[in-house]
Amino acid sequence: MHHSARGRHGDSRRRIAVEAARLIADQGMRDYHAAKLKAASRLGFSPDADLPRNAEIESALREHQRLFQAQTQTAILARLRSAAQEAMRFFHQLEPRLVGAVLEGTADEHSAICLHLFADDVATVIALLAERGIPYQLHDRRIRLDAVTDTRLPALEFTAGTNTIDVTVFPRDGLRQAPLDRITERPMRRASIDAVSQLQDPSPDA
Template sequence: MRRHAREHEQDHGTLRTQQQRRRIAVEAARLMSEEGIRDFHLAKRKAAAHLGIFAETYLPKNSEIDAALREHQRLFQADTQPQLLQQRREVALEAMRFFAAFEPRLVGAVLDGSADEHSAVCLHLFSDDPRTLQNLLDENHIPYDEESRFLRLTREDADEFPVYLFSADEIAIDLTLLPLDLLRQAPLSRIDEKPMKRASRGALELLLAEKTD
């Protein structure tokens, strides 16, 4: 009897954990969609606080929040999200043509299909000399902000890289400048900790052609 009682308690605890993780993931997805939060950690913490859930064991994985975000878009943004995504992919293609000398690769929400009105066009550019990109922006009178970003190259190692931010057609452009040798080694995704999916200009052109057929 005691064993059955313990098993029942364990099953109940597992179900409760799943339910709470789901609640936090759904709320985090709503916050990301409506408030433009793009930091998964911040979104899940804020969602948990909103729901009054503070146990670490109930915090969902980033992949769970990503799945909830896509579900939220299907349910509440079916009429607008596809157009927003298409618009950003077209802007991404123009940007990739402009930065062709830097072997651009599209990454993030605009590539994976989850982009919305808050999403930036995120490109990885490649050069061993940051001044070449700065000169290109300056020569074309493109005002930009410069930041830095840590990216994980393996599960144990991370490094800091320069980021350049500006807008085109009222859409944010986010450029991360990486050394040339990282053309062959994509940083790890914050969603599933696997190498980021990246698309060349040719791959994006094919993706856009598929949508217009």
């Protein structure tokens, strides 16, 4: 009896994860928590149902893309990574690092290119955009530095061609410690432009 209850429990989490992944992939939802709640509602579960963790959603998303979007998603990912390299060249003096879905390989047509930049003042980033006449939106973003420490950092969003570029501006010493990833709850993966180039065009020995 205990085992069957646990099995149903796991099955409901799996069904919610799969539906949330479909919403993310097909409708461009970016808020994993909102996707879980919407998926639970669509499947007839109550809002206080045991929801899957973000890592379970991410796993289901990768599976969905592999099954239903293999060819198109691969092409979109390559295009986004190429655009990310262009943006990183533009911000080269601020030691840009690629993060998020474009780095992790789960990006789709709805995904922004997310960069971390390192400057002691957000005005440095604004000046670079102003030089090119690039309009932007400025806001702040909550960042989890570790299990107990949050901070808010300036973030800018702008458009380059058909792509949305989303940058978070860290202090210069922020390069030493990556913030926590909202999915894995471990330090976020960051990639330099050389590492992104390797993803695009791995050497034969890799």
